[in-house]
Amino acid sequence: MQKSxxxxxxxxxxxxxxxxxxxxxxxxxxxxxxxxxxxxxxxFNLACITKLDLSCNNLESLPESAAARLVNLVExxxxxxxxxxxxxxxGCLSKLKRLDASGNSLDSLPNxxxxxxxxxxxxINFNQLTQLPDSLGLGLSNLRLLSVHSNKLTFLPSxxxxxxSLRTLDxxxxxLLTLPKDLHLLPYLHSIDVSQxxxxxxxxxxxxxxxxxxxxxxxSYNCITTLPDSLACAAGLRSLKAEGNPLVSPAMEVVxxxxxxxxxxxxxxxNGVGMKGKGKRGWIWRMAxxxxxxxxxxxxxxxxxxxxxxxxxxxxxxxxxxxxxxKYMEVLSSPLRIFSRHRSAPASPSPTWK
Numbered sequence: 001m002q003k004s005x006x007x008x009x010x011x012x013x014x015x016x017x018x019x020x021x022x023x024x025x026x027x028x029x030x031x032x033x034x035x036x037x038x039x040x041x042x043x044f045n046l047a048c049i050t051k052l053d054l055s056c057n058n059l060e061s062l063p064e065s066a067a068a069r070l071v072n073l074v075e076x077x078x079x080x081x082x083x084x085x086x087x088x089x090x091g092c093l094s095k096l097k098r099l100d101a102s103g104n105s106l107d108s109l110p111n112x113x114x115x116x117x118x119x120x121x122x123x124i125n126f127n128q129l130t131q132l133p134d135s136l137g138l139g140l141s142n143l144r145l146l147s148v149h150s151n152k153l154t155f156l157p158s159x160x161x162x163x164x165s166l167r168t169l170d171x172x173x174x175x176l177l178t179l180p181k182d183l184h185l186l187p188y189l190h191s192i193d194v195s196q197x198x199x200x201x202x203x204x205x206x207x208x209x210x211x212x213x214x215x216x217x218x219x220s221y222n223c224i225t226t227l228p229d230s231l232a233c234a235a236g237l238r239s240l241k242a243e244g245n246p247l248v249s250p251a252m253e254v255v256x257x258x259x260x261x262x263x264x265x266x267x268x269x270x271n272g273v274g275m276k277g278k279g280k281r282g283w284i285w286r287m288a289x290x291x292x293x294x295x296x297x298x299x300x301x302x303x304x305x306x307x308x309x310x311x312x313x314x315x316x317x318x319x320x321x322x323x324x325x326x327k328y329m330e331v332l333s334s335p336l337r338i339f340s341r342h343r344s345a346p347a348s349p350s351p352t353w354k
Contacts, residue, residue, distance in 0.1 A: 025048060025049075025050045025072065026048055026049060026050065027049070027050060027051035027052075027053075028044070028049050028051070028052050028053065029053045030052075030053060030054050030057070031053045031054065031055040031056050031057070031077070032055070032056040032057070033057060034057060034058055035054065035057040035058060035059060036057075036058045036059065036060070037063075038054075038059075038062070038063065038066050046066060046070050047069055047071055047072060049070060049072065049073060050072055050073060050074045050075070051073075051074060051075040052070065052073060052075070052076050052077070053075075053077045054076075054077065054078050054081070055077045055078060055079045055080050055081070055100070056079075056080045057080075057081050058081065058082060059078065059081040059082060059083060060081075060082045060083065060084065061083065061084070061085070061087075062078070062083065062087050063087065064087045064088065064089045065089070067087040067089040067090050067092065067093070068087075068089040068092045070092075070093055071092065071093070071094075071095070072095060073093050073095060073096055074095055074096060074097050074098070075096075075097060075098045075099075076093070076096060076098070076099050076100070077098075077100045078099075078100065078101050078104070079100045079101065079102040079103045079104070079123075080102070080103040080104075081103070081104050082104065082105060083101065083104040083105065083106060084104070084105045084106065084107070085106060085107075085108070085110075086106065086109060086110055086113075087110070088110045088112045089112070090110060090112060090113060090116065091110070091112030091113060091114070091115035091116060092115070093116050094115065094116065094117060094118060096116045096118060096119055097118050097119060097120045097121065098119075098120060098121040099119060099121070099122055099123070100121075100123040101123065101124050102123050102124060102125040102126050102127070102147075103125070103126045103127075104126075104127055105127065105128055106127040106128060106129060107127070107128040107129060107130060108129065108130070108131065108133075109124070109129070109132060109133055109136075110133070111133045111135045113133065113135075113140075114133070114135040114136060114138050114139030114140060115139055116139070116140065117139050117140070117141070117142065118142060119142060119143055120142050120143060120144045120145070120165075121144065121145040121147075122140075122143060122145065122146055122147070123145070123147045124147070124148050124151070125147055125148065125149045125150050125151070125170075126149075126150045126151075127150075127151050128151065128152060129148065129152060129153055130151075130152045130153065130154070131153065131154070131155065132148065132153065132156065132157045133157065134158055134159055135157075135159070136157045136159060136160070136163070137157055137158075137160050137161065137162035137163050138159055138162065140163055141162070141163070141164050141165060142165050143163050143165060143166055144165050144166060144168065144188075145166075145167065145168045145170075146163065146166060146169050146171075147168070147170040148170070148171050148174070149170050149171060149172045149173050149174070150172075150173040150174075151173075151174050152174065152175055153171065153174040153175065153176060154174075154175050154176060154177050154200070155176065155177065155178070156171065156176070156179065156180055157180075158180065160180045160182075160183065160186075161180055161182035161183060161185040161186060163186065164186065164187070164188075165188060166186050166188065166189050167188050167189060168189075168190070168191045169189060169192050169193070169194075170191075170193045171193065171194050171197075172193045172194060172195040172196045172197070172218070173195075173196045173197075174194075174197055174200075175200045176194060176197040176200055176201050177200050178201070178205070179194065179201075179204065179208070180205070181205045181206070181207060182207070183205060183207065183208060183211065184205075184207035184208065184209075184210035184211050186211065187212055187213060188213050189211055189213060189214065190211075190213040190214060190215045190216065190236075191215065191216040191217075192208075192214070192217050193216075193218040194218070194219055194222070195218045195219060195220040195221050195222070195241065195244075196220070196222075197221075197222050198221060198222060198223065199222075199223045200222075200223070201219075201222040201223060201224065202223040202224055202225065203224060203225075203226070204224065204227070204228050205228070206228050206229070206230055207228075207230060208228055208230060208234075209228060209229070209230030209231035209232065209233045209234040209237075210230050210233060210234075211234065212236075213236060214234050214236060214237055215236050215238045215239065216237075216238065216239045217234075217237065217239070217241070218239075218241040219240075219241065219242050219245065220241045220242055220243045220244045220245065221243070221244035221245070222244070222245050223245065223246065224242070224245045224246075224247065225245070225246055225247060225249070226247075226248060226249045227242075227247070227249070227250060227255075227262065227266065229266055229270050231262065231266055232263050232266035232267045232270065234263075237259050237263075238259065239259070240255065240259050240262060242255045243255075249269065250265040250266070250269075
């Protein structure tokens with residue numbers, strides 16, 4: 001402790017002081033100083049710190065009282081320590097935007113983390129997490145990055161679909177058994193990495209291709225045999241990594257041909273290519289029957305045949321998207337009905353148009 005205090009007193013001043021009215025806000029860099037506890041020093045005023053770097057030390061805990069006093073903290077870096085838990089008072093950090101707690105021994109997160117409502121980046125890689133609190137999605141509406149790779153997670157929170165600002169989800173190297181079925185409700189999620197969950201992850205949600213912003217999907221080194229039909233609708237998908245899976249439908253050579261090849265295969269599969277009784281009523285038909293809104297750009301990219309365009313001619317344009325002219329448009333079925341593995345044939349012989 002005495003050595004650490006000497007290092008603090010003799011170090012070059014690394015804090016950046018910024019005038020804001022009559023108060024001085026500063027950034028404290030105490031990384032790599034072999035600290036076993038937070039310093040008790042006159043100059044260490046927790047209430048004035050906006051950025052605190054305590055990484056690469058020997059911290060085993062953060063005192064509840066100390067965390068509660070970091071009321072103006074915007075960034076907290078505590079990676080590469082020996083922390084076994086985070087204090088419940090972390091929920092007091094209402095201005096916190098970035099938390100990096102990677103490289104510790106955390107096996108859980110406090111439920112109070114949902115109160116960090118300004119949080120935009122949460123990194124908890126290389127820990128011992130077996131679960132994330134279900135409260136995670138209830139308060140973190142500003143979270144853009146959730147990185148929880150290299151843990152022991154079997155499930156993601158059931159409230160994950162409420163992380164409405166999420167852009168990037170990295171959960172590779174865990175023990176995930178499945179992904180939340182409501183992920184398609186995240187409008188900005190563009191990158192998903194759930195690779196290297198190995199034999200645990202053997203399927204993807206039927207809805208995953210309905211993510212409107214999906215561009216990068218890494219599912220390599222799992223036990224997935226079938227890609228969901230909905231990926232045919234992922235018009236923005238640019239990168240699909242699936243090596244190391246026992247894929248049957250489509251076969252790996254189709255995946256290796258690129259995203260366009262996968263999309264063409266899935267469209268053919270939905271339209272019954274190679275099956276007895278193939279007709280005009282393929283996947284577009286099912287979309288129309290369920291009242292699903294169809295994106296014009298996606299349909300054009302999918303290189304439909306004349307039969308499909310003939311059916312689509314029964315649609316009308318509303319604000320850039322095509323939707324079926326159903327009598328009761330306000331009562332729409334879930335698009336999951338179309339892509340569910342357990343979907344059944346439509347009950348009535350034909351849609352009723354206005």
